Amino acid sequence: MGAVARTLGCALWGLETALVTVEVDVANGLPHFAIVGLPDTAVQEARERVRAAIRNAGFEFPLRRVTVNLAPAERRKEGTGFDLPIALAILRATGQLALEPDGLCLGELALDGALRPVRGAMPRVRRALAAGITRVYVPAGNAGEAAALGAETVPFATLREAVAHFDGTARIAAATAPAPAAPPRWASDLRDIVGQETPKRALEIAAAGAHNLLLVGPPGTGKTLLARALPSILPPLDPDEAVEASAVHSVAGLIDPQHPLLAARPFRAPHHTASHLALVGGGTPPRPGEVSLAHAGALFLDEFAEYQRQVLETLREPLEEGAITISRAGGAATYPARFVLIAAMNPCPCGHAGDPTAECTCLPDAIERYRGRLSGPVLDRIDLRVHVPRVPYERLRAEEPARECSATVRDRVCTARARMRARGRRTNAELTIAEVARHCRLDGAAEPLMAEAMRRRTLSARGYHRVLRVARTAADLEGSERIGPDHLATALLLRALS
Amino acid sequence: MIALHPHDPGYPAALRDLVPAPDPLWLEGLEGILVRPSVAIVGTRRMSPYGERVARELAGALARAGAVVVSGLAQGIDCAAHGAAIDAGGSSVAVLGEGITSFLGNARGRRRRLAAAMRAHGALVSPYPPIVPAKGWMFAKRNAVIAALARAVIVAEAPTGSGALITAADAVRLGRPLFAVPGPLGTRTSEGTNELIASGAARACLGPDEVARIVGLVAARSVATGDPLLDALASGPLDLDELARRTRIDRSALRARLVALVFSGAVVDQGGRFGRAG
Numbered sequence: 001m002g003a004v005a006r007t008l009g010c011a012l013w014g015l016e017t018a019l020v021t022v023e024v025d026v027a028n029g030l031p032h033f034a035i036v037g038l039p040d041t042a043v044q045e046a047r048e049r050v051r052a053a054i055r056n057a058g059f060e061f062p063l064r065r066v067t068v069n070l071a072p073a074e075r076r077k078e079g080t081g082f083d084l085p086i087a088l089a090i091l092r093a094t095g096q097l098a099l100e101p102d103g104l105c106l107g108e109l110a111l112d113g114a115l116r117p118v119r120g121a122m123p124r125v126r127r128a129l130a131a132g133i134t135r136v137y138v139p140a141g142n143a144g145e146a147a148a149l150g151a152e153t154v155p156f157a158t159l160r161e162a163v164a165h166f167d168g169t170a171r172i173a174a175a176t177a178p179a180p181a182a183p184p185r186w187a188s189d190l191r192d193i194v195g196q197e198t199p200k201r202a203l204e205i206a207a208a209g210a211h212n213l214l215l216v217g218p219p220g221t222g223k224t225l226l227a228r229a230l231p232s233i234l235p236p237l238d239p240d241e242a243v244e245a246s247a248v249h250s251v252a253g254l255i256d257p258q259h260p261l262l263a264a265r266p267f268r269a270p271h272h273t274a275s276h277l278a279l280v281g282g283g284t285p286p287r288p289g290e291v292s293l294a295h296a297g298a299l300f301l302d303e304f305a306e307y308q309r310q311v312l313e314t315l316r317e318p319l320e321e322g323a324i325t326i327s328r329a330g331g332a333a334t335y336p337a338r339f340v341l342i343a344a345m346n347p348c349p350c351g352h353a354g355d356p357t358a359e360c361t362c363l364p365d366a367i368e369r370y371r372g373r374l375s376g377p378v379l380d381r382i383d384l385r386v387h388v389p390r391v392p393y394e395r396l397r398a399e400e401p402a403r404e405c406s407a408t409v410r411d412r413v414c415t416a417r418a419r420m421r422a423r424g425r426r427t428n429a430e431l432t433i434a435e436v437a438r439h440c441r442l443d444g445a446a447e448p449l450m451a452e453a454m455r456r457r458t459l460s461a462r463g464y465h466r467v468l469r470v471a472r473t474a475a476d477l478e479g480s481e482r483i484g485p486d487h488l489a490t491a492l493l494l495r496a497l498s
Numbered sequence: 499m500i501a502l503h504p505h506d507p508g509y510p511a512a513l514r515d516l517v518p519a520p521d522p523l524w525l526e527g528l529e530g531i532l533v534r535p536s537v538a539i540v541g542t543r544r545m546s547p548y549g550e551r552v553a554r555e556l557a558g559a560l561a562r563a564g565a566v567v568v569s570g571l572a573q574g575i576d577c578a579a580h581g582a583a584i585d586a587g588g589s590s591v592a593v594l595g596e597g598i599t600s601f602l603g604n605a606r607g608r609r610r611r612l613a614a615a616m617r618a619h620g621a622l623v624s625p626y627p628p629i630v631p632a633k634g635w636m637f638a639k640r641n642a643v644i645a646a647l648a649r650a651v652i653v654a655e656a657p658t659g660s661g662a663l664i665t666a667a668d669a670v671r672l673g674r675p676l677f678a679v680p681g682p683l684g685t686r687t688s689e690g691t692n693e694l695i696a697s698g699a700a701r702a703c704l705g706p707d708e709v710a711r712i713v714g715l716v717a718a719r720s721v722a723t724g725d726p727l728l729d730a731l732a733s734g735p736l737d738l739d740e741l742a743r744r745t746r747i748d749r750s751a752l753r754a755r756l757v758a759l760v761f762s763g764a765v766v767d768q769g770g771r772f773g774r775a776g
Contacts, residue, residue, distance in 0.1 A: 198738045198770070216769060354547070354735065354771060359686070363543055364573040368607045387737040387770030452761050489753040493738065496769045 003027060005092035007085040007105050008133070009070070010124035011077045014286055014326070014333025015247060017127035019104075021071045022082065024089035029065035035086070037070030040078040040285075049080075049109045050087045057113030057159040062094045076330065078285050080108035081118040084137065087159055088166075099166045103135030103152075104128040106142065113159040117141025122250035122260070125151050126243070137162065143175040145250055145260040149243065150177070181259035186232035188225050191405040195391045199226055202386045202494055204409050207233045208416040209473030210427035211466075212319065212341040212381060214304065217388030218355040223344040226388065227300045230342055231267045232406035235414045237296060238426075245296040248288050248335060266297035268339075272306040276314045281335055286326040291318045292335035304343035305373045312378050315341070319381045322430070338430075343382065345374075355390055383429075383466045384494045416476040428469045428476070440468040446485040453492055467491045499526045499598060499628060508532065515672050516646045520625035523643075526598050527621030531591060535713045536566035538648035538669075540641075540662040541575025541655040546687045547734025549575055549655030551774050552679050554582035556652060559706035561588025563717035566620065568593065568648045570640060571601075571609060575654045575662070580612050583620075590620040593647065595640035596632035598624050604631075623647075641665040642672075649713040650675040652703050656690035663690050670699055675712050677703035682733075727755060728764065728774060735766075735773030 009020045020037075033047050054061045068086055070077050084107035091097040106124060108116040121142035126149055128136055135152045138145075143155035153175040156162040164170040190200060199215060203226055206213040215223040237245065246262050249255050270278060270290045281289030291299060301307065318324045322338035347353040348367040352360040362370075379385075420428055423439055431439065442450055450467075453459055459467060468483075470491035475483045501522035502509045510532040513519050525532070537560050539553055557567045557579040567583035569576040571592035583590040592613070594601050601622070605613055616622060625643055626636065641661065645651055645668035653676070656662040669676045678700035681688020694700035703709065710717035730736060730744045742752055756772060759765035766775045 195739065197742075356734075361544075364545070364577065365607060365609070372607065385769050389737050389740060449757065456761060486750045486753060489750075489757045492757055493753055493767070494770075496767050 003093055005089045005100065007089045007092070007101050008103065008128075009082050009085040010104055010106065010127055011070075011075065012079060012081070012120045012124055012251070013075075013331055014288075014335055015123050015251060016333065017123050018072070018075065019127060019131055019133075020077065020082070022085040022089050023069040023071060024086065024093045025067045025069075026062050026090070026093045027065045027067070031063045032065045033068075034066070035068040035070070037068075037073035038076045039070060039082075040076055042080050043070070043077050043082055046080065046083050046086055049083055049111060050090065052111040053083070053109040053113045053159055054087055054090065056111060057163075059091060059096050059163070060094070062090070066090060079118065079120070080116075081106050081120070081124070083107060083109040084115065084139075084156075084159075084162070088162065091163060097163055097166055098168065101137060101166060103137055103154075104133055105137045107137075107139040107156070109159060115139035115156050115158060115162075117257070119253040120251040121145045122149065122243075122255070123247045125149050126247065141257055144178045144257050145246075145255055147175045147177040148246075148260045178258060178260060180261060181256075181263035183236070184264050186229070186406065188229045189232055189406045190229050190409055191403045193222055193225055193229065194396050194403070196222060196226065196388060199386045199388050201490075202384045203230060204233060204413060204477065205470060205473050205494070206230070206340055206342070206384055207235075207409075208413045208427075208477055209420070209469060210338075210340050210429035211383040211470055211473065213343070213384040213386070214379075214382045215342070215344040215386055215388050216347050218358070218390055219346060219351045221388045221390045223388050224302055227302070227342045227344055228267075229406060230298050230300070230340070231265060233410045233413055234265045234298065235410065235417050237262060237265055241296045241426075244336060248292050248295055252288050252293060254293070266294050267300065268294040268297070269300040269302065272301070272303045274307070274311065276308075276311040279311055280314045280318065280324050280337075281326050281333075282328075284328060284330055286328060286333040288335045289324070291315070291324055291337040291339060294339035295336045296338060298340040298342055300342045300344075302344050304345040305370055309373060309375070313375065316377055316381065341382065354387070357390055357392070380460060380462055381466075383470050383491075385496045386494060412477055415479070416473065419476045419479075428473045431469055431472070433465055436465050436468050436472075440472045440483060442471075442488060443482045443484055446471075446483055446488040449485055449488050449492075463495065467495055470494065499524060500529065501525075502532075510647060512649070513643070513646050516642055520639075520643060524598055524624045524626070524628060525621050526623075527591075527617045528589070528619075529621075531566060531589060531621050532623070532647065534566050534589075535564065535715060536568045536591065536648045537709055537713055538568040538644050538651040538665070539575070539579035539654055540569055540644060540651065540665045541653055542657055542660045542662060542687060543572055543574035543576075544657075544687065545574040545578065545655055546685065547773065548681065549679075549687060550578045551732070551734065553578040553654040554775070556654065556679075556703070556706050556709070557582035557590075558586040559717050560710060560715075561586040561590070563706065563710045563715045564588070565710065565713060565715055566591055568644055570595065570637075570644055571612065571616075571622070573609070577608060577612060579654070580616060584612070584615050588619075590616055591647070592616055592620070592622050593640050593644045594622060594624040594626075595637035596624065597626045597628040597630035598622050599628035600631045637661060638664060642668045645669040645672055645674055648674060650677065650709050652677040652679065652709060653691050653694060653700065654679050655681060655687050657686050657688075658690045658693065660690050663694070666694055666700065676700040677709055679703045727752075727759070731765070731772060731774045735768055735771040737771045741772065
């Protein structure tokens, strides 16, 4: 029997993955256990876990010279997912395992030989499937994630179970893909909100075209309620979007084992004390931040003006690029970050500027300073800015004629999205400048309006394209192929002209 | 920056009504400006949307008529008046309650931008030497200079106890025609101005035309616009929904009208709320 055994693992940097061959050589010599191939601390510590797990599972750890190589050896490997492939390769090299494992192995070992789930199973299984490896051996806690991607998944609870499976003494059945989660019931529905026609329309446009939205209004007028109603009108996730978004959540360790694939678009609402690392991601190894966890969904920043300025400035790149690259000395990780930004803020420090029922106690300079906390570049990326006024008591009580419920609005949003997909993009917000020129032609009456807006220099060049995208969405929501003056007027007024 | 002494030809004769007259008066900006016909527009720092609109409309109309708008470059009404005069292509003089250099070093934001515009289209003046920093007691002298420099004084909006009422008292003492803008009853911000009218100290200011006539100029009469949309905005900015409710104009037509009004400069979009421009 040759003393070299091989198993297959997978390394993970951010969402980037690479298959890693775990080679184990057991040779005569003084007892020694080394791991080479640029392991980080967590991988180095695998030595202690693997040694204890093998012994406590009732097998023998060789009192010989054990060398583990993680190939390719030039990139740093991190995390605890290599415990299982290392242990299996050692058992195989010492003749305690009858068959060499023929698929991707993944899992962290407990000292007693139990297998613990690892973060980031989903992108690793996806990499294996892309490489044509359909069989994966994972801890029972990661089985759902792997099976949901369509891999032939063999779940192990302990190292002993794994050995019995490969020896053929107790075969373990492949896990079945978990049933998709039922669509969630949303806490707030548009029907619950009285009045606020323009804010609701802006919300619908934001949902349809994935445009960013800023709600400004006195406290208690329903800004948060409106923002929280957004998920209820967002279209369902496409299958590929679901996998992409779930992979980010897998890396962050936020997957629900029962329903590993996200059933609805994520809605993230970090508190305004969030640091910029929490928002855009960071750390070593770089973990995804809120912008990436909100990928394919919405990021809600309440009390927008209370965020530290530096934190808000970090949003500029993800808002523009739809992705964030976190570069550190140890390497760079790129996470997707294509989300709808919903921001809400008060009009002034006391919150009552422009509120007819309460007197604002702020001096004009204080109001200007407060609004100045949002920089031009950040504001320029927000296409829709609406005022959310206080609704008087009489109107809160009065029965309005049949308010629209979220389901109706959602149907319109889905229809509009279908029109957008026919143009080759998921949403109008993703249209490139060339595509804007092609698809956002203004009709005869709208053209002079745009010319006037540009002549009065109320728009930057970026603003010009953003207004056209919003006008396109307004037209799509009405099922109109041409952008008329009313669609453009809507886009211009929602952007705030001065 | 220059220092004007009472015997200098550029020294405004009207200032000699003050005893003692400021000597020297420091000036940064256009030198001849202090001898042109001028109207002071003063008011509270904590202005209401109504006060802001009125101050802007009066200042804009008077500046177009050729009057120099004099005020104190404080937050609120003062800034609204200076800004509207400059926006209308007119000129404006700010009387500061501290040294000019000290003010320029400390002003931030809107007032810093306004100060820059006024050095080009008007002047900053001060009875205090350039580097004297502001102290609370120094503003009474500033208010007296404002009242003395102007041929007429308008209090646009002031609650009782407002510093603008000191300027009003100075105007009465110096014999300058005093106007006060009547405000809605029951609002604190107009208590002082309404009281000035009720006591007979000030005449009710019903528009720029009468004030302009008193200083020897002709301004357009202020009349209700007759446009239901602009009328709806008279007491302050409104959002689109509220406008639609009040004017009962169809939404799509309302949007088209609003965009046209913003482009024509009659209405200002304040981030989803629309206000009348001065």
